[in-house]
Amino acid sequence: MTTTTLAVLVPLLPFLGAVAGLLLGRRLPAYTRPLAVLPTLTSAVLAVVVALRQGGDEPLTGAALLTPTGNDALPIELAFHLDGFAVLVAVLVGVVASCVQIYSTGYLRDDPRYPSYAALVSLFTAAMLLVVYSDDLIVLLVGWEVMGICSYFLVGHYWETPAARAASLKAFLVTKLGDVPFLIGVLALGSEAGTFRISTIVTRLASPLSSFELAHPTVIALLLLAGVAGKSAQFPLHTWLPDAMAGPTPVSALIHAATMVAAGVYFVARLLPVFTASTAALIVLAAVAAVTMVGSALAALAQDDVKRVLAYSTVGQLGYMIGALAVADRGAAVFHLVSHGVFKALLFLAAGVLIHAAGTNSLAAMSRMSGLAKRVPDAYWTMTVALLALAAVPPFAGFFSKEAVLGAAEHAVTGPVTGPAAGVAGAAGVPAVAGWTVLLAGLLTALLTAAYAARLWLLAFHGRGEEAPDLGRPPAVMNTVLWVLAGPTIAAGLLYGALPDWFDGGSLAPTLTTSVLATGLAVAGFLTVHAVWRHGTAKAAARVPLGAVAAHPDAAPSPSSPGPSVPRFSTSEVEAIATHQAVYGDIAAADDPADPARRLLGPLHRHAARGFHLDAVYAAVAVRPVRAAARLVRFLDREVVDTYVNGAGGTARLLGAAVRRAQTGNAQTYLGVLLAGSLVLAVAAALVAAGA
Template sequence: METGLVLLLLLAPFVGFLTNIFLGKQLGKNASGYLGSLAVIVSFVVTTVFFLQVSETKQPITVHLFDWIALDKFSVNFDILLDQLSLLWLMFVTGIGSLIHIYSISYMHDDINMHKFFGYLNLFIFFMITLVVGSNLLIMFIGWEGVGLCSYLLIGFWYKNQDYNDAAKKAFIMNRIGDLGFLIGIFIIGYVFNTLDFMTIKQEIMAGHATANLAWLGIATMCLFIGACGKSAQIPLYTWLPDAMAGPTPVSALIHAATMVTAGIFMITRLNFLFDLTPDVQTVIATVGVATSLLAASIGLMQNDIKKVLAYSTVSQLGLMFLALGLGAYEVAVFHVITHAFFKACLFLGSGSVIHALHGEQDMRRMGGLKGVMKITFITFLIATLAISGIPPFAGFFSKDEILMVAFHKDKTLWVLAAIASIMTAFYMFRLLYLTFFKEFRGTEEQKHHLHESPALITFPLIVLGILSAVGGALSLPGNSWLNNYLQPIFAHKTHAEHHLDNTAYMLMGLAVVGALVGIAIAYSKYIKKGEVPAEDDQITGFANVVYQKYHVDESYMRIFVKPIYFIAKFSRDYIETGLSNVVFGFGNVAAELSLQGKKLQNGNIGFYLFAFVFGLCSVVFYLFFLR
């Protein structure tokens, strides 16, 4: 029974992918959309069944599907592990994934390749489920690479635009850089433990058998962290994520909210017992996390594309999650992953609703005055904005406050930097809200004439996500955390998240709220009271232009890495390769001549093909029976 349900959980999206790719055009647009949505809903229902079972029994479920690799002392089985961590992740991956699929039915209705879009979405969910439920690093790596491939397909879905293709390639290549580190880490762990199975490695570490290999483990965890930097967009591999906005808005919500970008946090949390042995690497993780959060938040202050603001917001929030991971507060990082999934999915889908109403307009300087026309979109967007800004009692307040509290007790410098990033978040998110929904409409008369609230298939997911953004903090209330108790079996250490509500805790909560209110007040003063509108691109000067141009990091990467690689490749092609093949060794001419003669055999004569087949078969038989 369990095996059947596990296969249904895993394969339902894959069957949806195959059906949409091969039969989607014949089924029609609406049918392909509903089929793709149903496939993910089935996975969500099965996940809920397992989630309730494990919540009651407190025992993980392991399902052996088949033996996979057996090499001397090293073996890898294709097993599925459904424990507290994987099921929690699956709940919001499949749950929010289902809402995004439903949203996409209406959003992508006019696209000629709608069936392909839902096929790719289903394949993405399939690989994300594979990443989460695998019982060892090799299965995780399959899902890890799979979501990278699907992100390429989805970001470049509108492939007739070359800029979108470039964004897709950028995401794919930068993820491959991180993935190389992840792969090296897997090899080292396999060498040290003779296994890649999570539970076996944990048992070895708990038994004290890993202390002799701490140097190797330090290298391994650093390599794994590099992999996480690529997938979860941390310095220096973060620049792909804002460019991923080239994809349709549902793709932005799926990648940036609850799935792909959280893979790095999931991997480190899954291997928490390994990272606890390497405190120096944890320090690096915390430092990179807070630096990423601060850098991305500062860039978000000046962006005018509504989706770009949300993209840099995602990078910043991921940085806070990595700060928590580096401080050893894994359960706090997971908590922020969950609340972030709620409010960021709501924000992205809300931005898509706005873009849908404005027929593709994404520049906030061309918006304004939408709150009266798009009331549901505005209310849900407001709730999600309050949540990400850390205003109580919305979900983001509780998770962000726990991160700041942990940082305060561990390292005051990190706490100050994280608090500054949080204040910036409140400012640029309310800047986005005010410029989009308040004052007078600044678009064209034609856009103004066609302004309307989005259809029910778009607003329904917004309402659900808005509610979750409002009440999601109840998962881990200060001093009484259901989430921490639920996740306790996953962690090898005593939880760091339980802080008593003493005077220090109340002071930190108060400071966090005051900081958020300061950011909101500054935004209100500039964009409501004074009615300011951001300057046009050619009018932005000085340091503001440096921030607007994202500190020219992309241009620096182009000069330092991309152009030298192009030069070396061109030089190799024009001189080294040509010279070696044609002048020095003549290999190129030999290969060309052999291919010229060889292709003459493919002459289309069926009699000759039959003769070659019989002659070859007789030769094999003669060798086997007379010459061996």
């Protein structure tokens, strides 16, 4: 088969799998698992084959007219454009999706809604692959929105809990808030560039021979940035991502760590010339990235829910990628995207095992259990590896990709644009202020990242107190997936030498200055947290029982006695989510004095735990006015409109009652009236005839 055919099959197979899963899931439960795993797995293999055949050479394109639009010059085409970025991201998506599907067969094996879940994950995978391969902005938008709706359904998978319902709605609304400007931006870009083909736009903008320029690059870039911020959870539209952790853990791994949130970054990388055409857009991008990085790292340090820590860290790592794009180095951005996708998926999947083993998702509760690491050794070791990668400790994958980002920022600061950015950015320069912003925020975030990774590791696996409850061993399939993902987490960074061939050719090798600085900061962060934890909190934790932490001690999850309701390794994650708020009075934070983050952050802790009150700001700015308007409309509807409606109805009722009195049922009365009427008519006719 030609590479083109294979490339078409890559998004098509999961889509067919999803359709088949949705149609047959209920009737043929035996086929659900193969239908979920096999198409995705095949698609991943094909993606690898496509990537190997493409091999970073000239981009492979193909197009078929999908539908004409009103403007003949602007057709919508079913086009794909396979360059190094696309094929590598597709490999990432395929591999992570396969891992998640396999993991889900174990994780959700008792879930009655597994068929629809698996089909939605397949559909989501297909949409993401469509986004990755598509060369047409409108087709890309279709995949983009399909991902949004799949995300909505999957976040709301545990719709029995109010948290999941609220989170799915929030995810949907917040991303849509970004998608509306995104759509406008896509249309504006298409009409200004005269085509919806991304490759054509990029070629026209980047080629030194053409003098083509966008008329309003800043407006278009900012409109597109709104959609990207929504999808990639960048400030200020990131608030949906931590709440989206109410979904199942595999969903968090697939959607909210590895793929969907990466779609925004990938989109900017594809259209980077549009952004570099506007200096203002690059500065905004840098500012957004910096705020997102630092803020989310601080918030991650204060979270109590394991998954929310990881969610905020995702937001922060995406900030790194956006930062790389702000300094116009898309190679570094996509490199970090790929490595982050792998180790964050691993982190989430390991966290799923951990939550099941501990019976809770609260770090405060885990820090009072000992021996959790022994219960789930596979999760312990893989999570350690992934946390090291997250903290950018050499030689793990995260180190190299993060150093590539920081190196790109350093390039932007130190000198004229050379090297990686020159290839794509063309004549447009990267402002030094953007470079400085990204570099400083990146270094600060490196420190904070190491700190919260250390805190997570110490609290989760080195707790002291009662023995962790024995809830059975996780299924082997889940452990296997963890180790499969651990491989690239350790080794993927070494690809930095080979990757530039796939990308724009700029070097991705770590530079000495930033490497030493960042690694030093990471080590410092780890040591600080460890010291605080060791000397202060470890003792405090022993003194402060869990009951003192809980807002409602009666409802405290009792780790020592799992009770007969959890006899095996199937503690529902939904229980863990549902109990957290009831126990600690807050979905995000636990009021635990033994938490090292409390000492480190001091007064900042309270704000960081609540995501710096951004939700409150949203409530004040958007929710309350909307509610007030809704109340006004309701009042108008009830008191004004309904008055007319009721009046109309009441009049008809009165008339009906009057007429009804005549309906006595007495045939003689009817006949009498009838004859009297005909008599009147007859008399009238006679009088008229006589008078005429």
